[in-house]
Amino acid sequence: MINTITGVSLKETKLVIPTYQTGKPEKNPMFLEKRVYQGSSGKVYPFPVTEKILDKKVDQKYNAVILENQYLQIMFLPELGGRIYRALDKTNNYDFVYYNHVIKPALVGLTGSWISGGIEFNWPQHHRPDTFSPIEYRMEKHSDGAKTLWMSDTDAMYGTKVTVGFTLTPDKAYLKLDEYFKNPTSIPQTFLWWANPAVPVNDNTQSIFPPDVTAVFDHGKRAVSTFPIATGEYYKMDYSSGVDISRYKNVPVPTSYMAAHSEYDFLGNYDHEKQAGLLHVADHHVSPGKKQWTWGNGDFGKS
Incomplete structure (x- = not known):
């Protein structure tokens, strides 16, 4: 262009x-x-x-x-x-x-x-x-x-x-x-x-959270998972083998990631193939929460 x-x-x-x-x-x-x-x-x-x-x-x-x-x-x-x-x-x-x-x-x-x-x-x-x-x-x-x-x-x-x-x-x-x-x-x-923000996703898309976000949870904290490597059950999916759930391709069902606290000011996503993405920056003292949501890399999400 x-x-x-x-x-x-x-x-x-x-x-x-x-x-x-x-x-x-x-x-x-x-x-x-x-x-x-x-x-x-x-x-x-x-x-x-x-x-x-x-x-x-x-x-x-x-x-x-x-x-x-x-x-x-x-x-x-x-x-x-x-x-x-x-x-x-x-x-x-x-x-x-x-x-x-x-x-x-x-x-x-x-x-x-x-x-x-x-x-x-x-x-x-x-x-x-x-x-x-x-x-x-x-x-x-x-x-x-x-x-x-x-x-x-x-x-x-x-x-x-x-x-x-x-x-x-x-x-x-x-x-x-x-x-x-x-x-x-x-x-x-x-x-x-x-x-x-809605972002386009593919097999190369990764959710980017700050390095001090080591756990994420569902709406109302009904379920909790380690992050980015999940090692248990999250959204009724078995990730016990150790799955990188920051990667869109690895998450087959609609899933949210919420982080209640971080000392960093950013949140985003990155397409490793296109080497491009979105970065959101806000003062964490004013805007403390961080959230991402995916429809899931499965039949329902793709529809």
Whole structure:
């Protein structure tokens, strides 16, 4: 790929993406307080709930924002929760997050529609309630040549607000995020904030955890395994022979790896054949948890 960008470019454009449409949201309010959703409350009011995905695929036009310098091209879709739709390393033409060429929702989100691929930014819980809804954004230029895309979202259920700035700087090969949270209500509020990048995998893919992560566990710590070499049972799989479960090819079933503590600031994955990958860096004093999830190198995962 020819790098024609000098400095940083930040522009709005239109994208046409094949899209499976959704049915109309339920017109009556649904409360669902007693529904359990990924271990927490499934309540959604006042968000509407979508319960039907249509089989018909159409070409749909989306507003997109592209942030780019000589090293990276980052494409955002503000209409779909502000997710990063594509993240391209221009030096080797490598998509370091999974670039899904089709928008095909599944009913796994808190309010229904959720899509795979890209980077989903989740708050105030799990796969965020408005992950499939438009959010506000604005663009900013800086005196040093850097440019920032600001996106903000107010949660309709709890009234809290998040503002995130995505910044590219000339001559820097990384995307910087600055997050700000506000609670304008009169009562304390809890929240989660996590980035959920999807990455392409193959037999050469390895999960990269810091060297002081020697054990990982399941949601709710229902199962524990040594890491990276598993020597017992994990997710009902027998690894007693000593199996490197950091390697995607060695894990046949859907499996999560959670690390509660590390003195290091990074987490990522690496493709040994392409010699490329994704590295996430965050201050471990502020963002202590580290997690990866695989659908598994088996029939279910491949489907």
